[in-house]
Amino acid sequence: xxxxxxxxxxxxxxxxxxxxxxxxxxxxxxxxxxxxxxxxxxxxxxxxxxxxxxxxxxxxxxxxxxxxxxxxxxxxxxxxxxxxxxxxxxxxxxxxxxxxxxxxxxxxxxxxxxxxxxxxxxxxxxxxxxxxxxxxxxxxxxxxxxxxxxxxxxxxxxxxxxxxxxxxxxxxxxxxxxxxxxxxxxxxxxxxxxxxxxxxxxxxxxxxxxxxxxxxxxxxxxxxxxxxxxxxxxxxxxxxxxxxxxxxxxxxxxxxxxxxxxxxxxxxxxxxxxxxxxxxxxxxxxxxxxxxxxxxxxxxxxxxxxx
Amino acid sequence: xxxxxxxxxxxxxxxxxxxxxxxxxxxxxxxxxxxxxxxxxxxxxxxxxxxxxxxxxxxxxxxxxxxxxxxxxxxxxxxxxxxxxxxxxxxxxxxxxxxxxxxxxxxxxxxxxxxxxxxxxxxxxxxxxxxxxxxxxxxxxxxxxxxxxxxxxxxxxxxxxxxxxxxxxxxxxxxxxxxxxxxxxxxxxxxxxxxxxxxxxxxxxxxxxxxxxxxxxxxxxxxxxxxxxxxxxxxxxxxxxxxxxxxxxxxxxxxxxxxxxxxxxxxxxxxxxxxxxxxxxxxxxxxxxxxxxxxxxxxxxxxxxxxxxxxxxxxxxxxxxxxxxxxxxxxxxxxxxxxxxxxxxxxxxxxx
Numbered sequence: 048x049x050x051x052x053x054x055x056x057x058x059x060x061x062x063x064x065x066x067x068x069x070x071x072x073x074x075x076x077x078x079x080x081x082x083x084x085x086x087x088x089x090x091x092x093x094x095x096x097x098x099x100x101x102x103x104x105x106x107x108x109x110x111x112x113x114x115x116x117x118x119x120x121x122x123x124x125x126x127x128x129x130x131x132x133x134x135x136x137x138x139x140x141x142x143x144x145x146x147x148x149x150x151x152x153x154x155x156x157x158x159x160x161x162x163x164x165x166x167x168x169x170x171x172x173x174x175x176x177x178x179x180x181x182x183x184x185x186x187x188x189x190x191x192x193x194x195x196x197x198x199x200x201x202x203x204x205x206x207x208x209x210x211x212x213x214x215x216x217x218x219x220x221x222x223x224x225x226x227x228x229x230x231x232x233x234x235x236x237x238x239x240x241x242x243x244x245x246x247x248x249x250x251x252x253x254x255x256x257x258x259x260x261x262x263x264x265x266x267x268x269x270x271x272x273x274x275x276x277x278x279x280x281x282x283x284x285x286x287x288x289x290x291x292x293x294x295x296x297x298x299x300x301x302x303x304x305x306x307x308x309x310x311x312x313x314x315x316x317x318x319x320x321x322x323x324x325x326x327x328x329x330x331x332x333x334x335x336x337x338x339x340x341x342x343x344x345x346x347x348x349x350x351x352x353x354x
Numbered sequence: 355x356x357x358x359x360x361x362x363x364x365x366x367x368x369x370x371x372x373x374x375x376x377x378x379x380x381x382x383x384x385x386x387x388x389x390x391x392x393x394x395x396x397x398x399x400x401x402x403x404x405x406x407x408x409x410x411x412x413x414x415x416x417x418x419x420x421x422x423x424x425x426x427x428x429x430x431x432x433x434x435x436x437x438x439x440x441x442x443x444x445x446x447x448x449x450x451x452x453x454x455x456x457x458x459x460x461x462x463x464x465x466x467x468x469x470x471x472x473x474x475x476x477x478x479x480x481x482x483x484x485x486x487x488x489x490x491x492x493x494x495x496x497x498x499x500x501x502x503x504x505x506x507x508x509x510x511x512x513x514x515x516x517x518x519x520x521x522x523x524x525x526x527x528x529x530x531x532x533x534x535x536x537x538x539x540x541x542x543x544x545x546x547x548x549x550x551x552x553x554x555x556x557x558x559x560x561x562x563x564x565x566x567x568x569x570x571x572x573x574x575x576x577x578x579x580x581x582x583x584x585x586x587x588x589x590x591x592x593x594x595x596x597x598x599x600x601x602x603x604x605x606x607x608x609x610x611x612x613x614x615x616x617x618x619x620x621x622x623x624x625x626x627x628x629x630x631x632x633x634x635x636x637x638x639x640x641x642x643x644x645x646x647x648x649x650x651x652x653x654x655x656x657x658x659x660x661x662x663x664x665x666x667x668x669x670x671x672x673x674x675x676x677x678x679x680x681x682x683x684x685x686x687x688x689x690x691x692x693x694x695x696x697x698x699x700x701x702x703x704x705x706x
Contacts, residue, residue, distance in 0.1 A: 245438040248405060253452035253503070254426035263451070267442040 180293030238272025431500030581702035608665025632693030642688030
C-alpha cells in the first residue's frame with residue numbers, strides 16, 4: 048500500500064515538476080528584493096554591532112565584542128534619547144488613540160459633509176512629513192506663529208515652543224499626534240464599520256443612551272482594532288525622527304535636549320560610527336520588542352478576564 | 355397588553371412597505387405576523403418596536419398612544435433574527451445589560467437575571483460568551499435578555515430562521531412555553547406557515563404590505579378569506595381547478611367535470627372562478643363529477659398521496675391506501691364538504 052502510494056507520488060512529482068516550482072518562480076523577484084534590501088542589511092546590522100573599532104571603508108575591526116554597546120550605553124546623549132523617546136511614545140500613542148477613536152466614531156456617523164471631513168482628516172497622510180514639519184515650524188514661531196496667535200485669544204502669553212528646552216517635547220508631541228492621527232483614524236474607522244449595527248439597535252431598544260452605547264458596546268467591540276493601532280503606533284513612535292528633524296532645523300532641539308534614539312543613530316552614522324549606530328539600532332529594537340510584548344500580554348490578560 | 359394598529363402605513367422612498375394596516379392584538383396572546391418575504395412583516399415589527407417611524411396611522415398599547423415614543427420608552431423586548439448578543443459580554447452580562455441602563459441595583463439585577471435564566475434554561479451557561487453557545491442557546495439568551503426588563507410586549511423577528519430543523523421544532527415549543535409562563539403579549543414574525551399554525555393564538559397574514567386575514571390559526575385554514583390565504587396555508591398546497599359557474603354548477607375548464615354543490619347556488623352564470631380543494635377533501639366515488647387519471651402515487655403509511663390529472667390540470671389528494679391506486683388508473687373523484695372553497699379568479703375574493 049505504502050509502496051504503491053510512493054510510486055504514485057513520484058509519478059505526480061515527475062509530471063508536475065514545473066507546476067510545483069512555478070509558484071516559487073513568481074515569488075522569486077520580490078523575495079530577491081527582500082533578501083538584498085531587508086534581510087541582508089538586518090543580518091549585517093546585527094553582526095556589525097558586535098564588531099569593535101569597525102571601519103566602514105576598510106571593513107576591518109579589531110575584535111568581536113560588546114564594545115559598541117558599551118559606547119552607546121555610556122553616552123549621555125543616548126540616555127537622554129531613550130528618555131525622550133519613551134516619553135514621546137507614552138504621550139503620543141495613548142493621546143492619539145483616544146482622539147482617533149472619538150474622531151473615527153464621529154466620522155462613522157451618517158453626518159452631512161462627511162466626505163469633506165474625511166478628506167480633511169486624511170490629508171496629512173498624503174503630505175510629506177518634512178514639508179508639513181516646516182509648516183509646523185512656522186506655526187510654532189513664538190512671535191509670528193498662528194498657534195500663539197490663536198492662544199492669545201484665550202489670554203495665553205506667547206509660548207516659546209521651539210526655543211525653550213522645556214517646550215520642545217510638547218511641541219514635538221503635538222506635531223507627532225497630528226501626524227499619526229489619519230492613519231490611526233483609517234484603521235479605527237474600518238474597525239467601526241465591521242461592527243454590526245444591530246448591536247446599537249439592540250442597545251438602544253434596551254434604553255441605552257449614546258454615551259453608554261459608546262463605552263459599553265462600541266469601544267469593547269473595537270478593542271481588537273484599538274490594540275492593533277496601539278502596537279503599530281508604538282513601533283512607529285519609537286522611531287520618531289522625521290517629525291523632529293524639520294521642526295528644529297535638523298538639530299535635536301534648541302539646546303541638544305531633544306535627542307531621540309533614531310536621531311542618535313543618524314548622528315552616529317553621519318559621524319561614520321556605523322558600528323555604534325548598529326548597536327543603538329539593536330537596543331532600539333529590543334525596546335520596541337519589549338513594549339510590544341507587554342502590550343500583547345496585557346491584551347491577552349484583558350481578553351481572558353472579559354468584561 | 356392589547357396592541358391596536360390603527361391604519362398604519364409605511365412608505366419608503368419608492369415603495370409602500372405597509373399600507374393602511376389595521377388590527378387589534380389581544381392581551382396575553384402570541385400572535386404571528388405571517389407572510390412571504392417582502393410582505394412588510396418585519397417593517398411592521400420595527401414600527402411596533404419604534405425603530406422605524408410610521409408614515410401614517412397610530413399605534414396604541416392599551417389606551418396609550420405610543421406612535422411617537424422612542425423604542426426605549428415603549429417597554430418592549432426585542433429578539434433579533436440573528437440574536438445580536440453582545441459578543442464581548444458573558445451570558446450574564448448580556449441578560450443584565452438592559453437592567454443596567456435602567457439603573458436597577460446590582461443585587462436585584464443578578465437576582466432577576468438568574469430567575470429569567472432559569473426560566474429559559476440557560477442558568478448553567480451564565481459565564482459563557484455568545485461565541486461559546488449553540489444556536490438554540492443563543493436564542494434562549496436573546497429571549498432572556500428581552501424578557502428580563504419585564505416588557506409589556508415581546509417582539510420576535512424571525513427568531514427560528516437561523517436554527518436547524520430539529521432545533522427549530524424544539525425552540526418553537528420553548529417560545530410557546532415561555533410565553534405562556536410569563537403571559538407577556540408576544541408578536542412573532544415568520545414566513546413559515548407551519549411554525550405560525552403550531553404556536554400562535556392568532557395569525558395575522560400579510561401580502562405586499564396589506565392585511566389579508568387576522569384570525570385563529572384553524573380559521574385561516576378552514577375559512578380562508580381569499581385565494582392568497584388559501585394558497586399560502588396548507589401543505590401540500592391547495593388544489594385550484596379553474597372553471598366557470600353555470601346554472602348553479604361548476605364547469606371545469608379542463609376535462610368535462612360538472613360539479614354540483616350548494617356552494618355554487620347564487621353565483622352569477624359565466625363568472626370565472628377557481629374551485630379550491632384541500633388535498634384531504636377528495637374522495638373516490640364511481641359517480642363523482644371529476645374523471646381523472648392517476649399519474650403518481652406516494653406511500654405515506656395509512657394514506658397515499660396521489661397525483662391526478664384532469665385535462666391539463668394537475669392536483670394532489672390524500673387517498674386511503676386500501677383503495678390500491680395504481681399509476682394510469684382512471685378514476686372518478688368527488689368532493690367533501692369541508693375544505694372546498696370558491697374564489698373569484700380575477701379578484702381572488704372568496705365567494706360564499
